[in-house]
């Protein structure tokens with residue numbers, strides 16, 4: 878469904894994980910683009926119904942791309958550049974703060 882518009886042969890390959898699954902992405906891609914390129918379309922669950930949601934606008938407007946990155950929740954995957962070794966996780970419901978996070 879999603880594929881790069883053109884190949885960037887010179888782009889470095891970055892290793893990252895999503896929910897513990899090792900994956901690779903291209904330097905210069907956002908977290909959301911890297912997830913979509915790996916066939917991952919559900920990156921969060923809604924707080925009310927728990928329904929899966931996927932990146933939609935890819936420009937910071939819809940907030941459907943929220944993920945947990947390196948333990949920090951509510952990160953907009955479409956605005957965060959992918960980095961080597963990132964631990965990305967599905968965001969389940971709302972972000973947890975302080976003692977709620979334990």
Ligand code: FES
Pocket residue numbers: 909931932933934935936937938939940941942943953954955956
């Ligand atoms: S995909 Fe819409 S804000 Fe990230």
